[in-house]
Amino acid sequence: MHVCQSDEEFKAVLTRLKWMTCPHCKRAGYLIRHGYLRGFDDRHPRKKTVRAQRVYCSNRSRADGCGRTFNIWWADKVGRLFLTAQSLWAFLKKAVDTGNKRQAFRDLDCDLSDSAPYRIWRRFLKARSAIRTALIGLAKPPPCASDQPGAQTLAHLQAAMPDHLSPIAAFQAKLHAFFL
Ligand SMILES: [Zn+2]
Numbered sequence: 001m002h003v004c005q006s007d008e009e010f011k012a013v014l015t016r017l018k019w020m021t022c023p024h025c026k027r028a029g030y031l032i033r034h035g036y037l038r039g040f041d042d043r044h045p046r047k048k049t050v051r052a053q054r055v056y057c058s059n060r061s062r063a064d065g066c067g068r069t070f071n072i073w074w075a076d077k078v079g080r081l082f083l084t085a086q087s088l089w090a091f092l093k094k095a096v097d098t099g100n101k102r103q104a105f106r107d108l109d110c111d112l113s114d115s116a117p118y119r120i121w122r123r124f125l126k127a128r129s130a131i132r133t134a135l136i137g138l139a140k141p142p143p144c145a146s147d148q149p150g151a152q153t154l155a156h157l158q159a160a161m162p163d164h165l166s167p168i169a170a171f172q173a174k175l176h177a178f179f180l
Pocket residue numbers: 022023024025026027057065066067068
């Protein structure tokens with residue numbers, strides 16, 4: 001997968017598509033646009049927005065690609081998650097700072113069930129060691145006084161991503177991977 005942090009970057013990637021190598025078969029010259037992945041998120045709960053551009057490695061009409069697809073994502077969308085990267089950050093940060101996941105989630109004001117904060121929190125805890133491994137290469141973990149689970153990971157993330165994007169979107173754009 002590839003993650004774009006802006007529309008400009010997305011446009012630039014599209015113009016390079018013809019010469020880009022396929023992440024599956026590593027051949028260049030056969031990638032074509034293949035529709036969008038659309039969906040709801042907490043900031044657009046009633047209208048689907050574009051989450052990713054699907055790209056197809058063409059094996060049709062004498063093209064020599066592998067026939068597989070991959071996605072170019074926007075940095076603020078997280079796969080299999082209703083929250084945007086920005087809302088996910090707001091939730092996790094507040095949950096760690098206050099120790100109150102339920103309230104931190106309520107403050108997002110999105111209409112997910114009461115079990116959602118716990119489900120998302122568990123997903124974060126499960127992803128933690130992978131996140132830490134990714135961050136170690138980018139910045140030293142800063143000192144962290146809080147003993148809340150997750151506090152060290154979020155502090156490390158913030159230290160590694162001094163950026164104009166929200167830290168989770170920045171993580172995704174930098175590493176071309178989902179945060180969790
Ligand atoms: Zn291919």
